[in-house]
Amino acid sequence: MIAVREALSIGRKQLAKEGVKNSLFETKLLIKNILKISDAGLISTSEVFLSESQFKIFQSFLERRKKSEPIAYILNKKEFWKDSFYVNSSTLIPRPDSEIIIETVLNLIPNKDEKLKFADLGTGSGCLIISLLKEYKYSEGVGIDNSEEAIKVAEKNKSILSNNRRLRFKVADFSMFKTTEFDVIVCNPPYVNKNDINNMQKDVANYEPHQAIFAAEEGFIYYKNVIHNLNKNHKCGQKVLFEIGLGQAEVVSNLLKNNDFKLIRIEDDISGIPRCITAEKI
Ligand SMILES: C[S@@+](CC[C@H](N)C(=O)[O-])C[C@H]1O[C@@H](n2cnc3c(N)ncnc32)[C@H](O)[C@@H]1O
Numbered sequence: 001m002i003a004v005r006e007a008l009s010i011g012r013k014q015l016a017k018e019g020v021k022n023s024l025f026e027t028k029l030l031i032k033n034i035l036k037i038s039d040a041g042l043i044s045t046s047e048v049f050l051s052e053s054q055f056k057i058f059q060s061f062l063e064r065r066k067k068s069e070p071i072a073y074i075l076n077k078k079e080f081w082k083d084s085f086y087v088n089s090s091t092l093i094p095r096p097d098s099e100i101i102i103e104t105v106l107n108l109i110p111n112k113d114e115k116l117k118f119a120d121l122g123t124g125s126g127c128l129i130i131s132l133l134k135e136y137k138y139s140e141g142v143g144i145d146n147s148e149e150a151i152k153v154a155e156k157n158k159s160i161l162s163n164n165r166r167l168r169f170k171v172a173d174f175s176m177f178k179t180t181e182f183d184v185i186v187c188n189p190p191y192v193n194k195n196d197i198n199n200m201q202k203d204v205a206n207y208e209p210h211q212a213i214f215a216a217e218e219g220f221i222y223y224k225n226v227i228h229n230l231n232k233n234h235k236c237g238q239k240v241l242f243e244i245g246l247g248q249a250e251v252v253s254n255l256l257k258n259n260d261f262k263l264i265r266i267e268d269d270i271s272g273i274p275r276c277i278t279a280e281k282i
Helices: 004-017 023-035 052-066 071-075 096-108 127-135 148-160 194-199 202-207 221-232 249-258
Strands: 078-080 083-085 117-121 140-145 167-171 184-187 239-243 261-268 274-281
Touching: 004 023, 004 052, 023 052, 023 071, 052 071, 078 096, 083 127, 083 148, 096 127, 096 184, 096 239, 096 261, 096 274, 117 127, 127 140, 127 148, 127 167, 127 184, 140 148, 148 167, 221 239, 221 249, 221 261, 249 261, 249 274
Parallel strands: 117 140, 117 184, 140 167, 184 239
Antiparallel strands: 078 083, 239 274, 261 274
């Protein structure tokens, strides 16, 4: 047996030595997950211990983290919006920035009792469509991804919804998917310029699926393909929301305008970077 206090000190020092910024916070997170306890449990006045086997797990987690593996993959979970989602290395780790898409839909359609049809193009873990359908309890939706492994992860997360017969996941290409039946389309496509790989954090570049991150044509190819497809599948009044990366607002806005979409708004993320474009089909 080893006291949690001692394990915390070991973990913090080892992670800090490898340059992990929030070494204490992350060590606590690992221990809380191994012991299945809350913050309160961790600081309880009576001494808390890790058994031999729990300490071995802790050490194996530390070794993985020291090699820059994201903590979300080590723990197989990531919080997004109001839930905790299962994740593995087949899916992008949901980012807090992407919650802006949920906030924007909620501002756009304040009546949560509406019966809408949502499509999530490039669903990954399913975090966007599941969070939307939790908010809009009478709506239904489809999440598509061309990665079979990602769809398996999304299927696992389906149980987050109590009435999950409203949701389907499908392996499909978002450049060709028929979108005419949907009222609202959300899409967080891969949008990082392939040339930027050397500027990325090791956690991301070495562990997250490249097909979820990188896009050819300076990061714009999927916006082009998806927007052309939406235009081809023309549905008047359809709302579309795209997550965008740094410096992409102008090009994506022009793509939308040139394909007969009316721009509704561009939302900034908490760092003041334009992050979500909303448009409507005319
Ligand atoms: C940036 S991730 C977004 C994941 C999730 N929606 C989120 O916001 O966390 C992009 C997703 O698009 C998928 N993808 C890439 N190319 C695709 C294509 N041609 N058709 C469908 N999905 C695609 C990737 O597999 C990945 O899961």
